[in-house]
Amino acid sequence: MNLKKLLYIDRRIIYLVVAIGALIPIIRPIGLPVVPTEPVIGLFDKLQSLSPGDAVIISYDYGPSSEPELNPMSAAILRHCFHRDIRVIIMAIFPLGGVNMAIRQLERVTGEFEDLEYGTDFVNLGYKDGGQAPMKAMAVSIREVFPNDVDGNDTASMPIMSKVQNYDDVKVVISLATGIIGEWWADLVNAQFDVPVAVGCTAVSAPKYYAFLRSNQMIAVLGGLRGASEYEELLRRNFEWAREVYSDPDEMKQSATTGMDVQSIIHVIIIAFIIFGNVMYFATGKEKGR
Amino acid sequence: MRRTIPLVLTFLVGMYPIFAFFVPHATVSGVNQWLDKALVIVAAFALPLGVVNLVGMNLEKIKQRRAGWPYAIVLLAGLAVMAYFGVIGVIKGDTGFHPTFEVLFESMVSPLQATMFSLLAFYVASAAYRAFRARNVEATILLVAAIIVMMGRIPFGDMLTGGRMTPLSEWIMNKPNAAAQRGIIIGAALGAASMSIRVILGIERTYLGKSRD
Numbered sequence: 001m002n003l004k005k006l007l008y009i010d011r012r013i014i015y016l017v018v019a020i021g022a023l024i025p026i027i028r029p030i031g032l033p034v035v036p037t038e039p040v041i042g043l044f045d046k047l048q049s050l051s052p053g054d055a056v057i058i059s060y061d062y063g064p065s066s067e068p069e070l071n072p073m074s075a076a077i078l079r080h081c082f083h084r085d086i087r088v089i090i091m092a093i094f095p096l097g098g099v100n101m102a103i104r105q106l107e108r109v110t111g112e113f114e115d116l117e118y119g120t121d122f123v124n125l126g127y128k129d130g131g132q133a134p135m136k137a138m139a140v141s142i143r144e145v146f147p148n149d150v151d152g153n154d155t156a157s158m159p160i161m162s163k164v165q166n167y168d169d170v171k172v173v174i175s176l177a178t179g180i181i182g183e184w185w186a187d188l189v190n191a192q193f194d195v196p197v198a199v200g201c202t203a204v205s206a207p208k209y210y211a212f213l214r215s216n217q218m219i220a221v222l223g224g225l226r227g228a229s230e231y232e233e234l235l236r237r238n239f240e241w242a243r244e245v246y247s248d249p250d251e252m253k254q255s256a257t258t259g260m261d262v263q264s265i266i267h268v269i270i271i272a273f274i275i276f277g278n279v280m281y282f283a284t285g286k287e288k289g290r
Numbered sequence: 291m292r293r294t295i296p297l298v299l300t301f302l303v304g305m306y307p308i309f310a311f312f313v314p315h316a317t318v319s320g321v322n323q324w325l326d327k328a329l330v331i332v333a334a335f336a337l338p339l340g341v342v343n344l345v346g347m348n349l350e351k352i353k354q355r356r357a358g359w360p361y362a363i364v365l366l367a368g369l370a371v372m373a374y375f376g377v378i379g380v381i382k383g384d385t386g387f388h389p390t391f392e393v394l395f396e397s398m399v400s401p402l403q404a405t406m407f408s409l410l411a412f413y414v415a416s417a418a419y420r421a422f423r424a425r426n427v428e429a430t431i432l433l434v435a436a437i438i439v440m441m442g443r444i445p446f447g448d449m450l451t452g453g454r455m456t457p458l459s460e461w462i463m464n465k466p467n468a469a470a471q472r473g474i475i476i477g478a479a480l481g482a483a484s485m486s487i488r489v490i491l492g493i494e495r496t497y498l499g500k501s502r503d
Contacts, residue, residue, distance in 0.1 A: 011416045018415045032445035035456055064400035065407040095337075096403075100395055130333030137326045145330060203443070210463045211471035226443045264444040266411055271437055273419040278433075281423050 007280040014273065021269045025261035032264055033233075034257070039213055040230040042220030043174070043198040044080070050171050052085035055164045057173045060090065060105075061181035063097035066202050070176045071105060072256035073200040073228035076235055077174060078109040083241060087160050088122040089170070091146065093134070093181050099127040099150060101176075108254075112245070119158040126150030132184050139167050139193050167193045172219070176200045182209060186217040200227060225263050228256030297492045304490035344369070372399075435462055 036044075050056070058077065062070045081088050090106065092098030102124055110116050125146040128134040137145045142164060143155050155161045163169060173195050175185045182199035186209075190197040196219045199209050203224025212218040222231060232255060235242035245251055252258050303325065310322035348362040372394060379388030424430040441447030442459020488494035 009419065014416045014419060015412045018412050022411065032449070034445055035448060035453070037456060037460055039460075064403040067400075067404060068408075097395065097399065100400075128330070129337055130330045133326070133329040133333040137323075137330050140323045140326060144327065207463060207467050208471050208475075210468040211475055214464060214468045215472070224443075260445065264446050266415070267440045267444045268446055270415050270418050271440055273415055274422045274433070274437065277419045277422065278424055 003280060003284050007277070007284055018266060018269055021265040022262050025258070025265055029252070029258050030261045030264075031257070032261060034226070034229045034260060036230040036234050036237075039210070039221040039223070040227050041234065042213075043077070043172075043222065044220075044231065044234045046172055046196065046198065046219055047077075047080050047084065047086065050084065050086050053087060053163075054171045055087040055089060055160070055169060056081060057089045057091060057170050058102075059173065059175045059177075059181075059185070060092040060098040060102040061094040061175050061177040061179075062101060062202075063094055063178065064101075066178040067101065068259060069202050069224045069228065069256075070178070070200060071101070072225070072254065072259065073222050073231060074101070074105045074176050075109055075254070076228060076231045076256075077176075077200070078105060079112070079242070079245065080231075080235060082109070082113050082116060082121070083239065085121075086171075087120075087163070089125065089142070089160065089164065090122065091125040092127040093131060093184075094178065095127065095129065099124075103150070119153070120160055123155065123158055123160050124150045125155065131181070132188055135184060135188050136192075139189075141166055167195045170195055172196045172198060174198045174200065178202055178205070183212070186212045190217050198222070225256050225259045229260045232257050293495070293498055296498055297495070301490055301492065304486070341369070341373075435466075438462060 047056075058074070058081075060074070078088065080086075090102045092102055106122070106124060110122070116122065125142075126149060128145060134145045143161055146155055149155055149158070167173075167189065173185055173189055175182045175197065177185075177199055178201070182201055182205070185197045185199065189195050197217070198220040199212075199218055200222035201209055201224070203226065206221060206223030206227070209218060209221040209223070213221050222228060232242075232246055236246055246255060246257065306325060307322055310318050345366065348366050351362045352359050352366075372391065375388040375391035375394065379391050382388070422433055422436070424433050438455070439459045439462055441450075442455045442462075447455030447459070485494065489497065
């Protein structure tokens, strides 16, 4: 067989292999075990250290393109907060659907909690345009930046907001971010106002955030689906309720743990293609592929 | 005059926060806080400016029948429909979202964006096979690091190596990667700072547009 032919595999064959590799774990989940790492444990420990009634901000800084990676992360963090009676202030800086992501996630998670009260236990402040401008102004007054919530209700009359004037009353900011927005929270809010910041990001953005993590400008980085599945694993290891939630078949379909099966297969396929491509490259006398 | 007033304004609003940072007096901070609030409003104007620019560019493209002009019609129609239902929702709706806006977002914007990014898996696999070659020492280092990190991000890696792949991958991310990223971030920050100084001092004036004086 001519080795050069193998160097020029039709890309449609590669696409077919990837498609089959993605489908198999969706049809029959494998359930590969994930080991939590230090960058993810940082956020878990921080939320564990908070007292009931403490407030955190979760900023939905992503859109539908990052949903598969960041939705499971968001659901796991919200569940952790609500189970520990931590007050959650939701907001969005990302214009292309950040607020829609927040609404969907709240609908998904809040139904699991009977006693949860909107305006007391959590609030959705909605989207604010201007990127870093509202972040900076929130240091003076969050209510002035968000006089109304996503439904147009007056935030000043909400019990949750009466206890939270500005960043001084916020224990941690968690940005679920795509692109550069997570960096802004570290640059501006952590550096200038000393608020602990954690970022949940897409896998492609994760390497950038390690620099902020090492310089203690972030307390945690949850990188992509792996970060989300590690957080789910931490919840499962520590709480009975989490083991119940993540054993539900409907919930499992949307979980990062199931997504990791797909990611695992795809990574192995890509690595196999890279190795195969290099073997052919050397076998054919370093001929350039097409 | 058309350029002098914007230049003076830029200088004043650019210098004041720096001044306020070093002078934490209540009066000085008060004005600075007012500037921060004003910044939220001013920054919001970037959105309509972007829309005006986008509409202008695409109308021109349609007029001149440039390559891909039918897509410009789709873009403008999408913009008009989403903007219409978005604004109507804010004015009339109780929840801030018009039902049609939600349907369009959930059934068009969301799946279209998700599909576009899902395709990356296919392109990355194909591109990695064709381009990721150990052509020289640098490319080989990159190749080996990429494979370790990719294996470290999946449970298979640990299963194959008895749990060694995740710590190795984390070491690459925490040490060489963080060091390189730090260099890039510091470089970009210095560039942004020098550009800001140029703008504040009026040396960089391209943001004012072309002069007709």
